[in-house]
Amino acid sequence: MSAYQERLYWHVRRMVERHEDANDVIQNVFIKVFKSIKNFKGDAKLYTWLYRIATNESITFLNKRKKKATNSLDDELSTVSHQLTADSYFDADAAQLRLKEAIALLPEKQKAVFNLRYYEEMPYAEMAKVLDTTVGALKASYHHALKKVENYLKEVDHNL
């Protein structure tokens, strides 16, 4: 299990952005893993099961956070930007900040697909097992997310 802790942490961190939130979520993940390990049937790789739980928990967290916020889209962007820059465990240049902003604005499931593909370079076949969906749907989701992120970065560059 300890072999997966760091990998899962970074997956969660990329989803929820802030370290404090990622810490809370990853603890919930491992508590759930501990409680339900007996339900793990062994018919999938352990890391596939772990990634699925981590992704579910991250999305649950993001949905709760979204429900608490009542922001417009512009407000959402400034909230995301503020959350990143206010986090003492985030130290990046302007370009990385813009990239994180773009990713943070993606719908939750698209964000998960984008992060797994872009950062972890997970093959689609493997991702399909983690997220229990089809390769085709994942490809569509990733390519669309990629376009959105690229457009956002170009727009920001253009405005600067």
Place this chain on the structure above:
Amino acid sequence: MLARLKEKPEGFDVPTDYFAKMEAELWDKVKPIEAPVAAPASGKTSWLDNLIDQVSWLLQPRMALQLASVALVLFVGFFAWNRTAAPATDVLADLTADEASAYILANLDDYDTESLIEASFGDEDFSEIESSFFDEAGVDELLEELLEEDIDLETLEGYL
């Protein structure tokens, strides 16, 4: 642009020794889940260990036994707590540790394991762990996300 950004540090950081300490902190959180519930008001906790030792050969698996024992502690604790209001005929009033242990052993068959487990974890729902990240409607949901963003059918077909 994204390829260049991928080569640079993401900007996320963690506290010093965070991963080294993570496992220990997780076990600290997880241990209370396994530990018996707090002792009854009478402070009679040592008989629990005796009880577990004595019935361990009777009941399997161990986890179900612990859960059943915890629930029994709750029942016995409830009766012991209310012993001042209980009728003189309350069989669990004023029991010593050995007597409580002997009583439970003698009447173990009266307790249904399933209902005891339910009493302890009745509100827990582990079905979420078993459900897929993308259930039967998952692919549709993912594609719906794309359609909500006004992606045209031609572009979507191109991705697929």
